[in-house]
Amino acid sequence: MAKDASSGTTSLVSRPVVVEGEISGEENLHVDGRVKGVIRLAGDLFVGASGVVEAEVDARSIVIQGAVTGKVLARRQLEVQPSGRFNGEATAASYEIRQGAVFEGVSRMLGSKSQAEKPAASADPELKK
């Protein structure tokens, strides 16, 4: 898939699988199923066309072909592909939103300190740990 796997393995939440809770680790994660909760990765998050993520996300790069709802931090890049839908609050170092993609919500640039470090919502302390 379209990601560099420099942090090693890619774990997979397959289409018929639902995870409610917290997923964290030093890997890439590919979601074709459903994840609800928290995702915290040293690697990349790839949400396939059938994937549905409702979560607070912290990942290196995030590529969305399916649907993502929540508060999302992409330390490198957030990419919403033509079939992808994003709804929520995004912070990323760079964005790529393809034609046909849906992006609803707030976006901030990582690095523009006045923006990124301002607590955006009451849920902010949870993002730290």
Add this chain to the structure above:
Amino acid sequence: MGIFAKDKPEAAVADAARSNGDTAFFGAKLAVKGKISGSGNLIVMGRLEGEVDLAGELVVAPPAVLNGDIRAVTLAVSGSVTGTLSAREKIHLEKSAVVNGRMTTPRISVVDGATFNGEIEMKKPADGGGPPKRPDQK
């Protein structure tokens, strides 16, 4: 299921899981806390804490460490599990398995060398949720 994670390098297991679209795979450096449900199979090599309710096969491969309530159709353990394990069809403990807790299953196999501390209850599936098989006919 053709995928048995025993003694395979993690990358090979990951590839095998990915080639079979219904098999989920949690790598050695992934920690999952919470509830996992659904159909399809799951191979775990990382840490998992909480509840698993799977209408498929669960493979617990080293260096996996699981803690919680686990239900699946078949369970193949070569990692470490603490908690309750319940299989609709069978549980298999490999040599490297370390299980502490309670197992409920109609069929069980344990390889010499496996560690098991706890109870086993053997019973036929009563919930009727499994595939219509007749394991009583040998």
